[in-house]
Amino acid sequence: MKELQKEDIEKLAQLSCIALNDGEAEALTRAIGALAELVSPLTLGVLEEEEEGAIFAVTREDEAKQGLAREELMRLAPDKEDGFYRLAGGEALK
Amino acid sequence: MSIVKSSFLQQSALLKKEELSCLELTQAYLSRIQEENPKIGAYLSVCAQRAQAQARALDALPREEKYTTPLWGIPFALKDNICTKDLPTTCGSKMLENFIAPYDATVTQRLYRAGGVLLGKTNMDEFGMGNTTRCSAFCKTQNPIAPGFVPGGSSGGSAAAVASLQAPYALGSDTGGSVRHPAACCALVGLKPTYGRISRYGLVAFASSLEQVGVLTRSVLENAAVFSVLNGKDTRDATSRTFPSFEDDFFEKKDVSGLRIALPVELLNDQVDNAVKKKVLLEANAFEELDASVEEVHLPDPTLCLAAYYVISCAEASSNLARFDGVRYGRRSVRGTDPKEIFAFSRGEGFGGEVKKRILFGTYVLSAGHRDDYYEKALMQKRRVTKAVKELFERYDLILCPTAPTLPQKMDASTQEHFYKGDLCTVFANLTGIPALSLPCRESVQGLAVGLQLMAPHGREDLLYRAAYVLKQEERDAKL
Numbered sequence: 001m002k003e004l005q006k007e008d009i010e011k012l013a014q015l016s017c018i019a020l021n022d023g024e025a026e027a028l029t030r031a032i033g034a035l036a037e038l039v040s041p042l043t044l045g046v047l048e049e050e051e052e053g054a055i056f057a058v059t060r061e062d063e064a065k066q067g068l069a070r071e072e073l074m075r076l077a078p079d080k081e082d083g084f085y086r087l088a089g090g091e092a093l094k
Numbered sequence: 095m096s097i098v099k100s101s102f103l104q105q106s107a108l109l110k111k112e113e114l115s116c117l118e119l120t121q122a123y124l125s126r127i128q129e130e131n132p133k134i135g136a137y138l139s140v141c142a143q144r145a146q147a148q149a150r151a152l153d154a155l156p157r158e159e160k161y162t163t164p165l166w167g168i169p170f171a172l173k174d175n176i177c178t179k180d181l182p183t184t185c186g187s188k189m190l191e192n193f194i195a196p197y198d199a200t201v202t203q204r205l206y207r208a209g210g211v212l213l214g215k216t217n218m219d220e221f222g223m224g225n226t227t228r229c230s231a232f233c234k235t236q237n238p239i240a241p242g243f244v245p246g247g248s249s250g251g252s253a254a255a256v257a258s259l260q261a262p263y264a265l266g267s268d269t270g271g272s273v274r275h276p277a278a279c280c281a282l283v284g285l286k287p288t289y290g291r292i293s294r295y296g297l298v299a300f301a302s303s304l305e306q307v308g309v310l311t312r313s314v315l316e317n318a319a320v321f322s323v324l325n326g327k328d329t330r331d332a333t334s335r336t337f338p339s340f341e342d343d344f345f346e347k348k349d350v351s352g353l354r355i356a357l358p359v360e361l362l363n364d365q366v367d368n369a370v371k372k373k374v375l376l377e378a379n380a381f382e383e384l385d386a387s388v389e390e391v392h393l394p395d396p397t398l399c400l401a402a403y404y405v406i407s408c409a410e411a412s413s414n415l416a417r418f419d420g421v422r423y424g425r426r427s428v429r430g431t432d433p434k435e436i437f438a439f440s441r442g443e444g445f446g447g448e449v450k451k452r453i454l455f456g457t458y459v460l461s462a463g464h465r466d467d468y469y470e471k472a473l474m475q476k477r478r479v480t481k482a483v484k485e486l487f488e489r490y491d492l493i494l495c496p497t498a499p500t501l502p503q504k505m506d507a508s509t510q511e512h513f514y515k516g517d518l519c520t521v522f523a524n525l526t527g528i529p530a531l532s533l534p535c536r537e538s539v540q541g542l543a544v545g546l547q548l549m550a551p552h553g554r555e556d557l558l559y560r561a562a563y564v565l566k567q568e569e570r571d572a573k574l
Contacts, residue, residue: 008458012458017419017438019435020442021442028447031447032455032458038404039405042471042475047466060332077422077423078426088433
C-alpha cells in the first residue's frame with residue numbers, strides 16, 4: 001500500500017471541501033497514515049461476490065406529508081434574503 | 095438520604111404515593127447539577143426553567159393522567175447529538191455551537207410522552223468520534239468514580255451525569271461502543287439495542303448503518319424500563335423495524351440455569367489487559383456457579399473487525415457530515431469570497447482534528463482506486479462476521495467478553511493506538527446489529543471500573559437483561 005503524502009492529504013481535503021490551516025496537512029498526514037496502517041490487514045485477501053438478495057431497499061408509499069415549516073428552518077440560516085439562503089459570491093454563479 | 099441517591103423506580107413509587115412531587119424531584123437534580131457539574135463537566139447545557147415548567151405541568155395533571163409509565167415524572171439527560179426542539183444540539187462541535195434544533199428526535203418525544211422531564215444536554219466526543227470525550231470542542235468531562243481519568247466516550251457526558259447522580263438516567267448513542275465504553279468506565283449499565291429497535295430520527299448521523307441510541311443507568315431494572323419506553327417502530331426512520339414485543343418481566347425468571355454462554359478466546363488474549371481479563375473471567379465463573387454453561391469459542395479476527403469498523407464508519411461519516419457547509423444552519427465562516435470557499439472555510443473552522451481526520455480517511459477509502467481495497471472489503475468483512483455470529487447463536491444464547499480491553503485512560507494520556515484499540519471488543523455488535531449490554535464487574539482494579547459485556551441474538555434484549563439481572567445479585571436482593 002502506497003504511503004500517503006502531504007499532497008494526497010491536500011487533495012483529500014479539497015475533495016472533502018475542508019480548508020486546512022498551516023501545519024494541519026502535515027499533522028493529518030501522520031494521523032491518517034496511522035489509521036491506514038491500522039486497517040491495512042483488511043486490504044489483504046480477495047474480494048468475494050455478495051450473495052444475491054442479501055440487501056434490499058426499504059421503501060414506503062409515495063404519500064405527501066406535511067414537513068417542517070419553512071419559516072422554522074429559515075430561522076436557522078446564517079444569512080438569507082426573500083426566502084433564499086444568501087451566500088457571498090453568488091452573483092458569480094448567475 | 096438525598097433523593098438523588100435513590101433509583102428512579104424508588105422515586106417513581108414516592109411520586110405515586112404523593113410523598114414527592116415532580117417539581118421537588120426536578121429541583122433536587124438541578125441543585126445537584128449546580129453543585130457537581132463545575133467539577134465533572136457532564137452537561138453542556140442545562141434547561142432549568144423549562145425543566146421546572148415541565149415538572150409543574152406534570153404535577154398539575156389530574157390523577158388519572160399521571161403515573162402512566164415507570165418514567166413518569168422522572169428527569170433525564172440527553173447526549174448532545176439528540177435533537178431537542180428550541181434547545182441547543184451542538185454534537186460537541188464548534189460547527190453546531192449555536193444550532194438550535196427545530197424539532198425533537200423521536201426518542202425525545204417518546205420520553206416526554208412517557209412523562210419525562212429533560213434536565214439538559216450532555217458532553218460528547220465531537221460528532222460521536224472518539225472514546226474518551228476529550229474530543230469535545232467545549233470541555234473535558236471527568237470520570238466521577240475515578241477523578242483524573244476519562245469517563246470513556248463518546249457518550250462520556252451522559253455516563254458522567256448518571257454516575258455522579260446528576261441524572262437518574264441518560265441516553266447516548268453507540269456507533270462502535272460509545273454507550274457501552276463509558277458505561278464500563280463509570281461502572282454503569284449501558285445498552286446498545288438491536289439495530290432498528292430504537293428510532294434514529296433526530297439522532298445526528300455519524301455512521302448510519304452502525305449506530306443506535308443507547309441507555310445509561312445505574313441498574314439493570316432501570317435500563318430495561320427506559321428501553322421498554324423507547325423501543326418500537328418509527329415510520330420516520332426507514333431502518334426502524336418491528337420486533338416481537340419486549341417482555342419486561344425478565345426478572346421473574348430468576349435463573350440462568352441451562353443458558354449457554356460463549357467466551358470468545360480472541361477477546362481474552364494478549365490484546366486485553368490481564369487485570370481486565372481476570373475480573374471478566376470472575377464473572378464467567380459466577381455464571382457457571384449459577385448453572386449456566388460457559389464454553390470457549392472462536393470469533394472472526396477482532397483486528398479485522400476493528401479495521402472494517404473504521405473503514406465503514408469513516409466512509410459513512412464523510413458522507414453524513416457533508417451536510418455541514420455553513421449554508422442552511424451551523425457555523426458559517428466570515429472568510430471566503432465565493433460559495434466553494436465559504437464551504438471549505440466553514441468546515442475547516444467548524445470541525446476539530448479527529449473529525450477532519452475521519453472525514454478525509456472516509457473520502458480516501460471511497461475514492462476511485464481504493465474503494466475495492468478498503469470499502470468493499472470492509473463490507474465483505476461485515477457480512478462475514480454477521481454470518482459467523484448468526485451461526486454461533488445457533489449453538490449459544492449469549493456471548494460474554496470484556497467491554498473494553500484496557501482500564502480507563504488517564505485524562506492526559508495521548509497514545510493513539512490505545513485510543514483506537516479501545517473499540518476492539520465493542521465493534522462486533524455494531525457491525526452485526528446484535529444487542530449488547532455492558533455492566534460493571536463485581537471487582538474494580540485500584541478504583542478503576544471494569545466492564546463486562548454480554549451480546550445476544552437480534553431482538554433478544556430480554557436475554558441480556560435476564561442474565562445481567564441474575565448476575566447482579568445485590569440488586570436482585572435489594573428488590574429495586
